[in-house]
Amino acid sequence: MDTDKNKNILFPLVTVFCVACATLLLQIIQTRIYAVVFWNHVVYLIISMALLGFGISGTWLAFGKDTWIARKLTFPVAAALFVLTTIFSGLWVPQWGTSLGHVFLSQKHLLRLLVTYASAIMPYFFVGWMLGVLYRENARRIHVLYFADLAGASIGCFLAILLIRPLGAVNLILLTTAMVAMPVFLHEARKRKIMLLPFAGLLALILAHAWYSTAIDRQILPDRTKGFFALYEDLGPDSGKTVELSRWSILSRTDVVGTEKPRHKRIFIDGAACTGMVLDPGDTPPPFDPEKEALIPHRTPYSLDRTFEEVLVIGSGGGADVWNALRAGAHRVDAVEINPTTCQIVQNEYREANNNLFFRPGVTLYNSEGRSFVRSTDARYDVIMINAIDTFAALSSGAYMLSENYLYTVDAILDYLDRLKPDGMLCITRWDYAGETPRLFAIMLEALYEKGYAEPEQHLVSASRDFWTAVMISPKAFSDAEVARLKDDAARHGAAYYYPLPEPERISPFQKDLNAYAEARRTGTQEAFFNRYNYNIRPVSDDSPFFFHYEKLKNLMAVLHEKGFPDFVRGHWPSFMLTLLLILLSAALFVFIFLPLMIRGRSKIPGFTRWLVYFCLLGFSFIFVEICLMQRFSLLLGSPARSLAWVLAALLLSAGIGSYLRDKWSIPLEAALVLLAVILLVVAWYYPHLVRSLLGYPSWMRQAMTVVLVVPAGFFMGMPFPSGLKLISENSGDAVPWMWGVNGGATVLGSVLAIVLAIHFGFTAVLLLAAAGYCGALVLYITRAR
Numbered sequence: 001m002d003t004d005k006n007k008n009i010l011f012p013l014v015t016v017f018c019v020a021c022a023t024l025l026l027q028i029i030q031t032r033i034y035a036v037v038f039w040n041h042v043v044y045l046i047i048s049m050a051l052l053g054f055g056i057s058g059t060w061l062a063f064g065k066d067t068w069i070a071r072k073l074t075f076p077v078a079a080a081l082f083v084l085t086t087i088f089s090g091l092w093v094p095q096w097g098t099s100l101g102h103v104f105l106s107q108k109h110l111l112r113l114l115v116t117y118a119s120a121i122m123p124y125f126f127v128g129w130m131l132g133v134l135y136r137e138n139a140r141r142i143h144v145l146y147f148a149d150l151a152g153a154s155i156g157c158f159l160a161i162l163l164i165r166p167l168g169a170v171n172l173i174l175l176t177t178a179m180v181a182m183p184v185f186l187h188e189a190r191k192r193k194i195m196l197l198p199f200a201g202l203l204a205l206i207l208a209h210a211w212y213s214t215a216i217d218r219q220i221l222p223d224r225t226k227g228f229f230a231l232y233e234d235l236g237p238d239s240g241k242t243v244e245l246s247r248w249s250i251l252s253r254t255d256v257v258g259t260e261k262p263r264h265k266r267i268f269i270d271g272a273a274c275t276g277m278v279l280d281p282g283d284t285p286p287p288f289d290p291e292k293e294a295l296i297p298h299r300t301p302y303s304l305d306r307t308f309e310e311v312l313v314i315g316s317g318g319g320a321d322v323w324n325a326l327r328a329g330a331h332r333v334d335a336v337e338i339n340p341t342t343c344q345i346v347q348n349e350y351r352e353a354n355n356n357l358f359f360r361p362g363v364t365l366y367n368s369e370g371r372s373f374v375r376s377t378d379a380r381y382d383v384i385m386i387n388a389i390d391t392f393a394a395l396s397s398g399a400y401m402l403s404e405n406y407l408y409t410v411d412a413i414l415d416y417l418d419r420l421k422p423d424g425m426l427c428i429t430r431w432d433y434a435g436e437t438p439r440l441f442a443i444m445l446e447a448l449y450e451k452g453y454a455e456p457e458q459h460l461v462s463a464s465r466d467f468w469t470a471v472m473i474s475p476k477a478f479s480d481a482e483v484a485r486l487k488d489d490a491a492r493h494g495a496a497y498y499y500p501l502p503e504p505e506r507i508s509p510f511q512k513d514l515n516a517y518a519e520a521r522r523t524g525t526q527e528a529f530f531n532r533y534n535y536n537i538r539p540v541s542d543d544s545p546f547f548f549h550y551e552k553l554k555n556l557m558a559v560l561h562e563k564g565f566p567d568f569v570r571g572h573w574p575s576f577m578l579t580l581l582l583i584l585l586s587a588a589l590f591v592f593i594f595l596p597l598m599i600r601g602r603s604k605i606p607g608f609t610r611w612l613v614y615f616c617l618l619g620f621s622f623i624f625v626e627i628c629l630m631q632r633f634s635l636l637l638g639s640p641a642r643s644l645a646w647v648l649a650a651l652l653l654s655a656g657i658g659s660y661l662r663d664k665w666s667i668p669l670e671a672a673l674v675l676l677a678v679i680l681l682v683v684a685w686y687y688p689h690l691v692r693s694l695l696g697y698p699s700w701m702r703q704a705m706t707v708v709l710v711v712p713a714g715f716f717m718g719m720p721f722p723s724g725l726k727l728i729s730e731n732s733g734d735a736v737p738w739m740w741g742v743n744g745g746a747t748v749l750g751s752v753l754a755i756v757l758a759i760h761f762g763f764t765a766v767l768l769l770a771a772a773g774y775c776g777a778l779v780l781y782i783t784r785a786r
Contacts, residue, residue, distance in 0.1 A: 009141055011183070012137070013148045015134060015183050015184065016131060016134055016145050016148040016149050016152065017148040017151060017152035017155075018152065018180060018182070018183050019130055020131070020148070020152030020153045021152035021153065021155050021159070021179060022127070022156065022175075022177075022179035023124070023156065024152075024153040024157055025156040025157075025172065025176050026123065027051075028160040029176070030050075030173070032164070032169050032248065032250070032252075032253065033090060033169050033173070033220060034094065035253075036094070036220055036221075036222055036270050037223060038223055039223060039226075039272070048585065048748055048751060050117075051124055051744070051747075052121060052585070052588055052592070053122065053125035053127075054127075054740075054744035055128070055592065055593045055741040055744040056125055056128070056593065057126070057128030057129040057132055057737075058128060058593070058738055058740045058741020058744065059592055060129070061129055061133065061741075062741070075184055076184055078130050079126070079130065079184040080202060081122070081126050082180050083202050083206070085119065085123045086123040086176060087177065087206075087209060089116070089119035089122065090123075090173040091209065093119055095216070095219040095220060095221075097112075097221065128740075130184075131740070132737030135725065135737065135740055136729075136737050140729075142722040142726045143662060143722045144663070146656065147659050148656070150653060150656030150659070150718060151656045153648075153652045154649040154650075154651075154652040154653040155649075159172075159175075160250060164249060165247065165248060165249055168213060169248050170209070170210075170213040174206050174209055174210050181206075185199035186199075218243075221271070222270070222271025227271070227274050228257065228268050228274075231274070232259070238261065239259045240258070241259045242259075245349060251338070251339055251341075252269045252339065252341070253270055254268070256268075256277075256349075264276065265277045265353065267317060267342055269339065269342075275317025275342070276317075278318060278320055278354050278357055279353055279354060280353070280354070281354065283355075285326040286327060287327060287329070288302055288328060290303060290489065296463045296490055297429045297463060297464060297468045297470030298321065298385070298468065300470040300472055301385070302328040303486065303489050304425075304482050306382065308329050308382050309330060310330065310334075310380070310383075310421075311325035311328070311333045311384075312336070312374075312379075312419070313333060314370035314373070314374075314384065314385070314389065315336070315337065315386060315387065315388075316336060316337045316365065317337065318342075318346060318354070319335070319354055319357045320387075321335075321385050321387050322357060322363060323357060326360070328383075330362070330383075333363045334373075334381075335363065336373045337366070337367060338369045340367050343367045346358055368638050369635075370386070370389070370407050371415060371638075372638030372695060373638070374415050374416060374418075375415060375695030375696050379419065381421065381424055382421055384419065384424070385427050386426075386427070386428045386429070388430060406542060408428070408440065408443060408547040409443065409539075409540050409541050409545050410450065410540070411542040413473070414447050414450060417447065417473070417475065423476040424475065425473070426444075426472065430468070430471075432464050432467045432468060435534075435535035435537060436547075436550065437469045437510055438514065438517065438535070439547065439550050440471050441499070441514050442537050442538070443539040443540065444460060444471050445457070445518060446521075446539040448460060453477075455477065457500065457518050458500075459476070460472070460478075460499065460500075460518075461482075461486060462498040463497045464498060465490070469498070469510070483500065496508060496510075496511070498511050498514050498515075499514045499515055499518065500515065500518070501515055517529055517537075535550045536549075536550045536551065537550055541762070542635065543688065543764055544758055544759060544763065578752065582749075582752050585752060594612075594745075597738060611739060612742060613776070614724055614780045614781065615724060615739045615742045616742060616746040617773040617774070617780070618720055618721050618743055618746075618773075619742070619746025620750040621750075621774050622721075622747060623747045623748075623750040624769060624773070625651075625717065625770045626647075626651060627751065627766070628683075628766050628767050628770070629647050629710055630644060630648065631763055632688065632763065633709075635691060636702050637702060643706075646706045650706065650707045650710040650711055651717070653714070654710065654711040654715045655715070655718030657715060658672075658716055658717065658718035659718040659719060662718075662719040669719055669723050670782060672716045673720060673775070673777060673778040673781070675716055676716035677774050677778075679712050679716065680713060680767055680768075680774070681771055684771070685764070688764070690709070720781070723781075724781070
């Protein structure tokens with residue numbers, strides 16, 4: 001009897017594992033492909049909307065086994081449609097060339113964008129349908145199935161990290177189709193030989209795309225408003241522009257684009273963020289000539305009469321800032337670059353082209369994240385240079401992480417100050433943008449106040465040239481002679497000096513704003529300044545590191561007038577998309593899940609309202625914890641990609657184990673939820689301090705500690721969902737996929753809501769809300785029989 005029972009559960013277990021693994025793998029790789037084609041905030045919108053397919057499938061499935069769609073959409077049909085829609089949405093649609101700049105101007109581009117959204121939903125609808133059927137038919141073994149689901153998802157995460165470089169994004173998309181189709185069709189073929197024919201057809205389709213994967217990859221091109229195209233619009237047809245190298249990683253697709261006239265090579269990240277390579281530098285770096293060269297903005301420190309023997313470059317890219325440091329007379333240059341592909345390019349394929357720049361005596365290249373490196377080294381530097389380092393690439397799907405920049409927080413500036421020599425300088429350059437420049441200035445000034453300097457305003461200077469602003473601080477106050485030197489240098493080279501300036505010399509808006517803010521901070525009236533300023537320029541911390549979200553609600557509709565490259569990178573688009581996504585998801589959840597549930601489900605599900613709220617709370621709370629943990633540990637692990645791999649895998653696997661052991665050991669859910677709430681309070685209040693204290697430890701120890709710290713919460717988070725499904729299945733089998741859909745919809749909406757809340761209140765507040773959500777679920781579970 002036990003043997004028959006194991007045989008009956010084997011196919012559901014294998015299928016759930018494979019489908020979950022393929023689904024998470026698809027999310028990550030589809031995000032990587034869309035990140036090349038679209039701007040990152042559009043990717044966030046597409047993927048988050050696409051995940052609604054899970055919830056919508058649960059709604060349709062809950063209408064019953066006798067409906068037309070349930071009769072037609074059998075398991076093999078759902079698997080086949082997953083293959084077709086995945087290939088269409090993941091490989092064909094990205095080749096259409098949709099331009100964000102023409103969406104409001106061209107019906108063709110608007111239609112392409114809408115088709116992209118619609119097609120992206122379909123694969124998740126079909127795998128959601130498959131999982132919903134398996135959960136409904138095997139509700140008594142829900143804890144085992146849930147373990148297989150979460151274990152498969154954790155493996156899918158690691159597969160994305162390990163395989164994207166050797167296989168490429170196109171082949172990984174095809175791998176997801178094979179993972180879903182194989183177990184289903186092999187199982188069906190054992191019963192009906194006729195299934196071999198359609199299976200052979202799908203296999204041939206997958207192999208054909210694999211054969212032409214290189215050609216398909218070359219047709220996946222960035223939005224034409226991205227720098228991949230925009231930076232070369234003025235070149236003629238004989239410029240010799242070619243894509244010399246293209247390589248996928250979990251962080252991005254990295255392309256090297258070269259031109260012959262003029263001779264130039266740029267490294268592009270997802271077709272947008274780029275860095276120029278230093279080609280054929282001389283054997284002896286020529287010193288700066290202040291009379292002939294404009295040293296503003298990203299060479300500002302080197303125009304002063306200070307020592308520049310030891311320099312740290314965070315975000316070294318193609319090596320321009322490393323070369324500048326050598327020209328300034330540096331004997332030691334530590335170059336830190338987070339993108340491993342960029343490191344490999346400058347050290348291997350283009351080593352000769354840049355004349356061994358990263359192999360010169362005293363130059364050391366580290367593949368690491370800037371904050372992590374700064375916290376792990378004991379070295380002190382004369383200059384720390386951070387030149388326009390962005391994280392605009394979409395690093396993961398919208399449901400998991402909207403990665404922001406931990407380089408530009410008050411906590412980060414304090415870390416940099418700790419690594420400076422007494423007369424050292426930190427120089428950060430950013431775009432001369434209305435919300436960006438004042439916020440950077442406010443952050444750096446706030447760090448000086450927290451550091452306790454008697455007159456913080458004297459430790460900061462700022463200047464601008466060619467749409468770039470340099471803000472520079474030093475433990476040693478800048479002298480009147482140094483300020484005069486910088487002002488004179490700016491005047492001679494047609495630049496603008498911003499701060500400090502006496503009132504009669506304040507002419508431009510930035511000159512007025514930066515000096516006015518410094519005065520407001522000195523007099524303690526900065527809150528009034530923030531309230532009347534057109535943008536939100538309040539300093540950000542590690543608890544809410546959203547440097548680029550500085551728009552106020554009243555300005556969001558300005559996107560209708562923003563059509564250029566700089567506006568898509570920043571401006572109002574990210575916040576506009578986040579707000580739009582919150583509205584669209586809420587409307588879609590109501591129409592496709594909650595409205596049908598209220599009309600048809602109320603009579604079928606005993607305790608309807610209680611269970612509805614219960615599964616919603618679980619969805620919101622789970623994703624709140626997931627996002628917060630990945631954000632917190634991305635700082636510890638030194639890379640968002642590593643955080644995605646270790647945190648998500650540890651969280652999902654431990655949740656799966658918790659689901660399995662809760663059923664096996666009969667752990668009271670009431671006790672589990674109480675312990676979980678306590679653990680989340682510890683995570684919210686204590687983990688930030690623990691993460692900072694662990695930053696200086698070796699990489700292997702930080703990875704091990706990440707797993708140790710994630711597992712306790714994950715173990716108990718895996719218990720309430722399958723327990724609730726098992727109870728509700730006793731009264732209504734069709735309620736299982738419905739509540740599966742409700743939970744999935746709440747998870748998707750919660751992924752966006754978590755970011756919105758974190759932007760305004762911080763990740764600590766989001767974790768506290770997650771703890772409150774699990775406490776609410778506890779109350780509903782205890783009172784379920786009433």
